[in-house]
Amino acid sequence: MFDYSILEVVRLCGLETVGSPSRKGEQKVKCPFVSGKTFDVNVTTSTYKCWHDCTGCPGNGKGGVLALYRMFHSECETNKDAAKQIHSALYGDLKTGSKDYEARKAQIIKPQKEVQKTKYASPDEIDGAYRVLLSLLPLKEKHKSNLLSRGMSAKGIEDGLYRSIPENKEEMYVLMQKLNDMNIKLDGVPGFYKKGNSYRISLPGLYDKNTKTFFYGSGFFVPSFGRNGKIFSMQIRMDDTYLSRFPAKQAKRRRYIWFTSSGYDSGCQAINRATYGVVDGTPRNAGNVVYVTEGALKAQVAHDIDHKHRQFCAISGIANSEAFRKFVRTQKKAGCKILVDAFDMDRNEKDTVKNAIDKLYAIAEEEGLPLQPFAWDERFKGIDDYLLHCRDERIQQQIIMEICKTA
Structure with a gap:
């Protein structure tokens, strides 16, 4: 000390x-x-x-x-x-x-407030708590439209369990009243903490000192799924209306934030490890080939719209080298033979992105499961953008063929 x-x-x-x-x-x-x-x-x-x-x-x-x-x-x-x-x-x-x-x-040394720490709940308890939480929330039309614009199907949206977060004090109060009345164990579940004898939820918001006004955040939950299909963590994709209150650089960093209660009594930090795209609640785990990208939502979108039914996974960010190393070890143990790099193509424009991805290549090499490159048209930054383009082209070709048949 x-x-x-x-x-x-x-x-x-x-x-x-x-x-x-x-x-x-x-x-x-x-x-x-x-x-x-x-x-x-x-x-x-x-x-x-x-x-x-x-x-x-x-x-x-x-x-x-x-x-x-x-x-x-x-x-x-x-x-x-x-x-x-x-x-x-x-x-x-x-x-x-x-x-x-x-x-x-x-x-x-200024004295720090003592925070009562708690151990993580079991994987089953975390998964169960998150599923109950999500079952009590709607997916608002603006968030459903966002997901559909990415090319996701109605089934893919339901598989991903996306739900809108409460956007005001009343919605938050009703939600927590229901959860507390259900007597669900929320100790050790990231995103929840205790105040007195009741549980509270930790959601984003902004206090404006000038107007003395608190602005509640708006966005939707993006669950992270493990290899067994259980939810182990969640992020929140924040809306533009909320982010507009921040300077541009801060807004960019706050687009995806963790659902965490670290720093609160009985709170827990979000679990940050690789997530798997799911179908019918479980990863495909088909074959020996796994594609890895950046961001849980991107992995789920690619997983949903890929007509070749490949397994897409993601780490939270390309700088998250520790989570990537654990992911590589898990894949190797599970029998994966080929690990494919599906990270964004802006590496060709940004040195920081290229350096971070080069580091991931070095880690994969060290762990004995080298990354294999997967290049696509650079007009499309992400693998999700590219796969959506490919799907639209296939649909267009099918329409042309049908017209030719009837001509």
């Missing part, structure tokens, strides 16, 4: 923070190497994490408080050197344990 906060180290490194720490203790910090980008430091865990995977970054994507300090103080050859230098800068000659030392420590 350090006798200082990572925020003090951020200050010693001459870095600039953005906003305030979140409920989970995450603080945005401006990147000193690339203009316009930020990385995260966590006040609770004393670690940093960057999601951009820029070429030549000295931070290696993540690390602890001492590694962060050494990044900007090359004279520190070891973590021990860094620890001594930080302590000297913050405490000077104060003797550890002395009255003056404790007074200084109280200034440096």
Whole structure:
């Protein structure tokens, strides 16, 4: 345990923070190497994490408080050197344990609110809780139209269990009243937490300090399915009307957010691992070939509209290398022989995307299940866009053939 906060180290490194720490203790910090980008430091865990995977970054994507300090103080050859230098800068000659030392420590480390932690519920309990939640929610017409515009069938939409989130206080109250009355166990289910003797749901919203108004989020749930067809996690795809309240860069990052209750009493962080496209509630698991892309919704759309009935899976983002490594190991153990790269084609335009995908290739190679490239027309960024184009072309050709037959 350090006798200082990572925020003090951020200050010693001459870095600039953005906003305030979140409920989970995450603080945005401006990147000193690339203009316009930020990385995260966590006040609770004393670690940093960057999601951009820029070429030549000295931070290696993540690390602890001492590694962060050494990044900007090359004279520190070891973590021990860094620890001594930080302590000297913050405490000077104060003797550890002395009255003056404790007074200084109280200034440096602001007490964090104690959050009652809980263990994850079992996979069956998480799956069951999410299915009950979704059964109580509608899929609003605007969200159904969004899914249909992607080429999804009515059956594919139902298979994916997409549902609209509550958009106001009344809808949220009615939902939680029903869930609490049903006496369903929600302890350890990400997205739920306890306040007093009742459960609450953690959904996105924005408080405008100027108008003193709270704006509820709007969007729809995107469930993530495991190899057994059980829901283990969920994301929320946010609507444009809600995102319009944020600056453009923030809005882009907030398009898909996790359904999580981390930072709340009895809350849990969302489970972040690879998701599987499902049909009739279960993955196809047909053959030895699996296609992997980015984003649960993209995988489910591709899974639904692909006329060749291939198995599509997804990690939450191309920077999520840890989840990808676990996914590769799972596929190898399950007997997968060919793992196909179906990640977006914008890698040819963006170095950060290309670098992240190159890293995934290296991981797959290390794990003994190399990624096989699957190139398509670059006019279509995602595999879902390309498969929709192919489907539309087939339909058009069939119409032309029918016209020729009757001519």
